[in-house]
Amino acid sequence: MPDKQISALVVDDEPVAVKSLARILAGEGYAVKSTTKGEKAIEMIKAETFGIVLTDLLIDSVSGLDILAAVRERSPETEVIILTGHASVDTAIQATKQGAFHYLQKPIRPDEVRNIVRRAAEKLQLTARIQELESGKENDFPSIIGSSVKIVEIKKLIRRIKDSDSNVMITGESGTGKELVARAIHETSLRRKEKFIAFNCASFTDDLIANELFGHEKDAFTGATRSKTGLLETADKGTVFLDEVGDMPNAMQVKLLRVIQEREVMKVGGTESIPVDIRIVAATNKDLKKLCASGFFRQDLFFRLNVIPIHMPNLSERREDIPLLGSYFLRRCAEKVGKAINGFSDEAIGRLSSYGYPGNIRELENIVEHAVSMAEGSMIDVENLPKDIMEYDLYTFHTQEEKLKSLGEMEKEYIRWVLDQVKHNKTEAAKILNIDRASLYRKLKRYAFDDE
Incomplete structure (x- = not known):
């Protein structure tokens, strides 16, 4: 019924x-x-x-x-x-x-x-x-799609901390929706009427990170013809989202710790401190506890940031949300291109629900966009899905001549497959494989990828 x-x-x-x-x-x-x-x-x-x-x-x-x-x-x-x-x-x-x-x-x-x-x-x-x-009628978080147990718990936690001003650390793999959660935290907080500024710590060199976050005075370096206000100062009274904080250089970690402790910033080339009132929501796809133990991340900074921890599950851990997410992306993509597509066939949604999603929600959105582009009728059928989805279940344990493959052979094939998915972007491949770039290069050398 x-x-x-x-x-x-x-x-x-x-x-x-x-x-x-x-x-x-x-x-x-x-x-x-x-x-x-x-x-x-x-x-x-x-x-x-x-x-x-x-x-x-x-x-x-x-x-x-x-x-x-x-x-x-x-x-x-x-x-x-x-x-x-x-x-x-x-x-x-x-x-x-x-x-x-x-x-x-x-x-x-x-x-x-x-x-x-x-x-x-x-x-x-x-x-x-x-x-x-x-x-937005259903709940306070229209951008966080899902009704699985893990997502419901995250929504409950965001509601619980709406009156808190403590820093938050969001962990999870790339593509799991960490920034969406960060925005939801800001939009339900006491700072919701102020600015939300996002910054990716992995996208800049040491000098550029300092320049972007702290700003600089005129003549602070060659080419600095005018002073610049940094993002931390710009976000005063609001929220700063520091994505991929685990990639922040050690020197910048020291400066960020001082901002949290003293609640002030100093521009590059400046001599006076500027008071700031900000809340920090940080995110990472790395294991910061291991980085702390190995000396790559400051433990005192970790404690300052990890006051309220939130972990975003992989899409493969919340498969019951795939039909809802898929339908949400389908409506949005179909409207964008002006196609009247009503939904997925049973076989198509079955394939989507059983796929592994190394790229998580971001990959699902790309798959749906591809399917909408390929669809000619009013339904997304299985032939509209990318070839990788069709071959996924066959690929995992595919054998030839009844000879089972070794773990090394399977690892080599999977690394090759991931590299193909990200167009040989080794940084992105390393993130999906959950290893650092150095480990990836060692595996590429071990398996003689360059010789193929």
Whole structure:
């Protein structure tokens, strides 16, 4: 039975079929109306919004395609299921390309009806859920998509710390949505009316990091023809998001620690301290405790930043969120390119849900964008997905001549595959593999990649 009662319309010129279908749906908890007249059905559709419409393909002077067109015009979210005889299966398939959810071939089997209608209801609820997320009515965090246990716990924690001004450390792999969480923390905090400034610590050299964060005085170095206000000063009263803080050079770690302790900054080339009132939300895909133990990250800075720790799970750890995330990206991408795409086929969503996602949410978004570009009908089907998704389950344990591969051979193949996915960007590959660049280069040398 659906969580919230869904209205359904049954249309068939055979009274016995109408009565049978109406009884099945009513037994499943749907609010059912029915008619044996095609023109009457179109009048009902114009007067009332139904969640699900089951219609025969051939009804007196009106066809199921006419009813489908009327539904699409009146309420695009309504799911239409076509009932068809064997001779008109091709037309029913064409109807699915025009926006119908599915088709059922006569004679109708009750279990098959229940299954297809249940899936249509789930899609309706998923669409409604996405609309709630986009409108912000569902919760305070429309940008954090998901209802898995781990995501719900993160949302609860963000609510719990809304009146706190403590620093936050967000950990997790690249592409898991750390910046979205940082923004949500700011937008629900006491500083929400002030600035949120994001800075990637891995994108700049030591000198440039100092210049960007602290600013500089005029004539502080060659080319400094005017003074510059740093991001920390600009963010006064607001929140600074320091992404990839684990890549911050040691000299900058010392300066950042002083900012936290003294609540002041000094420009490059300056002689006077400038008071600042900022909250720091830091993020990293590295294990900072290990970096502290090895001396690459200051332990005192770690303690100052890690007051409230939040860990973002990999997408593979929250697979139940994949249909919701996929549908969210689908709506956004389809609207952007002006395509009327209603959703994913069962096989397509099955493939998406079983894929490994080394690039996490960011990779899922790219996959959906690719699928939207390739789709020609009203549904994303499995052939619209990238080749890697299709080959993923076969790739993992693929053998040749019944000879199992060694762990080293599998590692070599996986590294090659990851490099191909990121167009041989070794920094990005190292992040996905969760190793540093030096370790990656050692593996490349060990496996003689340059010789291939």
